[in-house]
Amino acid sequence: MRSLLVVHNHPTAAERLESAASRQQLPEAVMRAAGYTVATARGEEQARQRIAEADALILDLPIPDIEAWSRSVLDWKVVPILWWCSEATATLSVEACEDGVMADGVLSASMRPTDIHWTLQFGAKQCFERQQWHLERRQLLAKIEERKWIDMAKGILCEVKNITETEAYDILRKQAMNERKRLVDVATSIVNVYNLLQEQKQGRTKR
CATH class of the missing domain: 3.40.50.2300 (Response regulator)
Structure with a gap:
């Protein structure tokens, strides 16, 4: 440095x-x-x-x-x-x-110059550890967000197909494998489509 x-x-x-x-x-x-x-x-x-x-x-x-x-x-x-x-x-x-x-x-x-040297060295170490913490925090928040979408999709499949959470998860996993997509991407698509259908259904009911 x-x-x-x-x-x-x-x-x-x-x-x-x-x-x-x-x-x-x-x-x-x-x-x-x-x-x-x-x-x-x-x-x-x-x-x-x-x-x-x-x-x-x-x-x-x-x-x-x-x-x-x-x-x-x-x-x-x-x-x-x-x-x-x-x-x-x-x-x-x-x-x-x-x-x-x-x-x-x-x-x-x-x-003194030696004090400055070691302060900078330890500062570099502190910087690295801080960045690692921020990275781990972002990764954790991303996993929590993914889990939210997966849980919502499982809930929808359980309701629509009258199946257990385990069966719903298996459906998600198999669809992700077949479509070569991430599990969370499949779950997000299911939730978005379900919400869109619900909005359309409510719109027809209001008429």
Whole structure:
């Protein structure tokens, strides 16, 4: 991990450029002194353009801004996201200190190069584990959604054919095999057709 992107998005970042001492405390100065290649962005458009080359993202922002930025960044590229804790960003974050923060680590100007190195390494690990959790969650939700359609289709077959759930499942499975489709796709088709017929039946009744 050698290439970093620093995002500034608040007025205090510009204010800190006024003195040489303040410039040395900026994340890009600290990270370059630690041996990293650093690009900067001062808005979403610049960040989107420059994220492709970055191995990690450092957000020099107040904590309340982190969630929205993190969600946007993850649509562009999966990278470790670290919060730059400075006097400015910490002061602007006091009221949000109890919030859940979508960040993989915290960096500050007081850290030594070895501290920075290991923070970035552990941040990368945290990022990977977070992505794995999100992937597993999406897969679980997808399975729950599939089970819902299959259960509805079984219920319809049980009602229409006056059969047991086991028999209904066997019908679904055999139809899926014969049509070379996924079980959930067959179940969805059955539910949609049944609902359409019910709507047509109700329409005729109203007339």
